[in-house]
Amino acid sequence: MNDRIKEYVEKLFLGTPHTRQAADVKEELLANLQAKYEDMLNSGKSEDEAYTSVISGIGDIRSLLGETPVYNTEAVSSKRHTSSVLRAVAIMVLIFSIVPLIVLDALFSGTWLTFIIPISFLSVLAVGVGLLVLSFSLGPKKYVKGDDTFVEEYKEKVSGNDRNARLWSAISSTLWITVIALYLLIGLTTNIWHPTWLIFIVGALVQNMLRFLLKDPKGYKKLVNSTIWLTAAIFYLWFSFATLAWHWSWIIFIIAALVQQVIKLIDIWREEE
Amino acid sequence: MAIASDLIRGHTDTIILAHLYGSESYGYEVNKSIYDKSNGVFELKEATLYGAFRRLEETGCITSFWGDEATGARRRYYRITEKGRKQLNDSSAEWQDAKKLIDILIKYEEGEGQ
Numbered sequence: 476m477n478d479r480i481k482e483y484v485e486k487l488f489l490g491t492p493h494t495r496q497a498a499d500v501k502e503e504l505l506a507n508l509q510a511k512y513e514d515m516l517n518s519g520k521s522e523d524e525a526y527t528s529v530i531s532g533i534g535d536i537r538s539l540l541g542e543t544p545v546y547n548t549e550a551v552s553s554k555r556h557t558s559s560v561l562r563a564v565a566i567m568v569l570i571f572s573i574v575p576l577i578v579l580d581a582l583f584s585g586t587w588l589t590f591i592i593p594i595s596f597l598s599v600l601a602v603g604v605g606l607l608v609l610s611f612s613l614g615p616k617k618y619v620k621g622d623d624t625f626v627e628e629y630k631e632k633v634s635g636n637d638r639n640a641r642l643w644s645a646i647s648s649t650l651w652i653t654v655i656a657l658y659l660l661i662g663l664t665t666n667i668w669h670p671t672w673l674i675f676i677v678g679a680l681v682q683n684m685l686r687f688l689l690k691d692p693k694g695y696k697k698l699v700n701s702t703i704w705l706t707a708a709i710f711y712l713w714f715s716f717a718t719l720a721w722h723w724s725w726i727i728f729i730i731a732a733l734v735q736q737v738i739k740l741i742d743i744w745r746e747e748e
Numbered sequence: 749m750a751i752a753s754d755l756i757r758g759h760t761d762t763i764i765l766a767h768l769y770g771s772e773s774y775g776y777e778v779n780k781s782i783y784d785k786s787n788g789v790f791e792l793k794e795a796t797l798y799g800a801f802r803r804l805e806e807t808g809c810i811t812s813f814w815g816d817e818a819t820g821a822r823r824r825y826y827r828i829t830e831k832g833r834k835q836l837n838d839s840s841a842e843w844q845d846a847k848k849l850i851d852i853l854i855k856y857e858e859g860e861g862q
Contacts, residue, residue: 499824500798502821502822502824503775503798503821503823503824504794504798505821506774506775506776506817506820506821506822506823506824507774507775507776507779507794507823508776508794509820509821510774510776510777510823511776511779511780514776514780532791532793532794533793533794533795534793534794534795534796535793535795536794536795536798538795539795539798539799539802
């Protein structure tokens with residue numbers, strides 16, 4: 476192995492991400508350069524000529540390594556600032572959404588304008604949630620993985636910017652805020668607090684389904700599954716409350732499992748085609 | 749031959765597949781063969797070559813494996829797949845069609861349109 480060539484390649488790879496992919500490229504490059512060098516020597520070229528020829532034939536190898544682009548730090552910090560301000564405002568709005576509810580309830584409950592109460596409450600809530608989700612999407616990338624190795628994926632997760640993780644927090648918060656809002660809304664307007672607490676169970680179900688949804692990039696299959704189970708849960712609760720036949724309405728879950736299996740079979744059959 | 753270089757570069761993937769059609773090979777061998785066949789006119793940079801290898805591997809047209817070299821750094825070998833053979837045939841046919849079309853379109857005759 477010609478030392479000069481090896482030295483040159485080492486220098487070339489300075490400052491590039493230490494991924495397995497990069498190491499593979501380096502090894503392949505060295506082997507090919509060496510083969511070319513020997514070939515040139517055999518065809519009568521001098522060592523210097525061979526070296527120069529080999530080096531000049533490398534080209535732009537660094538762009539192959541998926542280097543992380545240098546971010547404009549000023550733009551990054553201002554974006555971060557905006558997103559935290561936005562998040563703070565969003566949370567304030569969400570907390571204050573109760574205010575119109577209480578105020579308007581005192582003013583309008585019992586009159587024909589009662590419909591204003593839930594509408595204004597939900598509107599303020601919607602604004603708050605919207606701002607919150609927006610603030611998450613504005614979060615700047617702190618670390619972009621240079622490769623598809625699991626080392627890079629781990630680094631990305633640890634630096635807290637994994638897009639899935641952020642999306643998940645946004646969705647989770649949205650879900651639970653909506654659940655709490657609905658619970659309060661229904662409770663305050665109808666005073667039926669009793670079976671309404673079930674909404675929290677439904678919320679947990681929905682969250683688990685969403686969790687499956689996001690872990691799997693092939694979202695459609697999971698979406699179908701979650702829909703089946705949510706529908707089953709809703710039917711179960713509704714049916715049970717309606718008929719008070721809790722002891723056998725659980726059969727609905729068995730039916731749901733059956734439907735899920737059937738769909739899985741259909742999917743496998745379709746995949747084989 | 750500046751224009752020709754660009755034209756050829758656009759077909760790098762197909763050229764590589766053609767070389768791998770008969771037998772598996774590694775980076776420098778592919779590069780050397782292209783250089784020799786084109787009489788020194790067309791020389792690929794290593795980076796371009798590896799980029800093409802990666803593209804082809806990502807689309808399943810070739811597979812790669814490390815060789816067992818006695819001395820020195822390991823060589824990365826590439827082998828064409830069924831999909832690659834099919835792709836090669838498709839690309840060749842496309843090129844033949846394009847060639848015919850361009851020939852028709854750039855044809856001119858002296859003295860016309862005077």
